[in-house]
Amino acid sequence: MYSANFDYHRPATIDEAIALLSKHGDDAKLLAGGHSLIPAMKLRLARPRVVVDIARIASLGDIREVGGRIAIGALATHHALESSALVKAKCPLLAETAAVIGDVQVRNKGTIGGSLAHADPAADYPAAILALDAEIEVVGPKGRRTVHAGDFFVDLMQTVLGVDELITEIRVPATARAVAYMKTEQKASGFALAGVAVVAGADGIRIGVTGVAPKAYRAAAAEQALAGQTSPSVETIALAAARVADGVEPLSDIHASASFRVQLAQVNMRRALEKALTRA
Numbered sequence: 408m409y410s411a412n413f414d415y416h417r418p419a420t421i422d423e424a425i426a427l428l429s430k431h432g433d434d435a436k437l438l439a440g441g442h443s444l445i446p447a448m449k450l451r452l453a454r455p456r457v458v459v460d461i462a463r464i465a466s467l468g469d470i471r472e473v474g475g476r477i478a479i480g481a482l483a484t485h486h487a488l489e490s491s492a493l494v495k496a497k498c499p500l501l502a503e504t505a506a507v508i509g510d511v512q513v514r515n516k517g518t519i520g521g522s523l524a525h526a527d528p529a530a531d532y533p534a535a536i537l538a539l540d541a542e543i544e545v546v547g548p549k550g551r552r553t554v555h556a557g558d559f560f561v562d563l564m565q566t567v568l569g570v571d572e573l574i575t576e577i578r579v580p581a582t583a584r585a586v587a588y589m590k591t592e593q594k595a596s597g598f599a600l601a602g603v604a605v606v607a608g609a610d611g612i613r614i615g616v617t618g619v620a621p622k623a624y625r626a627a628a629a630e631q632a633l634a635g636q637t638s639p640s641v642e643t644i645a646l647a648a649a650r651v652a653d654g655v656e657p658l659s660d661i662h663a664s665a666s667f668r669v670q671l672a673q674v675n676m677r678r679a680l681e682k683a684l685t686r687a
């Protein structure tokens with residue numbers, strides 16, 4: 408199906424993009440890789456009257472190291488992240504996560520900023536972003552603000568982004584190699600039925616979960632069960648994994664029932680944690 412008609416703008420700078428968003432409000436949508444927005448427009452689930460294509464704002468694609476953190480431009484593609492020597496060396500969790508998104512075509516076009524803004528409950532990055540305790544840099548007409556990953560996702564496909572704001576950059580800490588992302592994917596698309604990202608550091612074990620609930624979340628009860636443990640036993644890991652979906656209302660749809668998703672999350676959490684600890 409074709410999308411409804413829309414006006415197309417291609418701003419050259421972030422300021423121009425913000426000005427267009429401010430002018431058109433709810434009628435406008437940013438376009439990055441287009442791998443979520445265009446299908447939604449073709450299905451008429453989204454009908455923006457104005458499309459603001461930011462794909463050619465070159466500065467938004469940079470990946471660089473700044474003061475012990477890796478700063479990733481919102482337009483960095485999944486392929487750029489999976490193949491970046493810097494990301495593989497300093498934040499391997501993101502490279503590992505990017506590498507299992509969709510297929511080659513999706514990874515060549517889709518961007519990290521678009522994925523986070525879209526906030527699909529089955530998207531892969533949110534689990535990693537939460538486990539990494541990342542910062543998301545947002546710009547709007549009132550200036551810049553930094554949003555912590557834990558505050559970014561609000562509900563199913565909802566974030567704290569205003570209609571006139573755009574993500575410019577995602578900052579993640581340079582981490583040791585004690586990280587892992589494991590998911591069980593929906594076979595046709597690759598989206599996560601349940602995906603679990605683990606970061607095991609000196610300050611504790613952080614666990615991000617996607618695919619299970621309306622929004623990605625930190626598995627607080629499972630993290631609590633592992634508190635103070637640097638090398639948890641198999642039994643402790645199993646007990647912690649049993650709590651990976653405590654406090655959330657699991658999704659149920661044609662792809663997986665709620666109880667199956669929880670079971671997959673438990674298995675993936677155990678496997679991800681064991682893998683991360685082995686790497687440590």
Ligand code: FAD
Pocket residue numbers: 436437438439440441442443444445446481482507508509510513516517518519520521522523524525527529530531532568572573574575596597598599
């Ligand atoms: P777009 O489609 O261009 O935009 C998506 C939304 O984000 C729009 O609302 C847009 O306005 C907004 N937006 C874009 N950039 C910004 C920004 N910088 N600031 C604020 N808002 C912004 N994803 C997974 O995680 N795992 C998968 O396995 C997976 N499989 C897929 C399989 C297929 C066949 C397809 C088509 C998609 C799949 N995806 C998967 C989704 C893919 O990763 C998308 O690329 C991603 O969700 C959106 O990124 P995008 O750059 O394409 O964003």
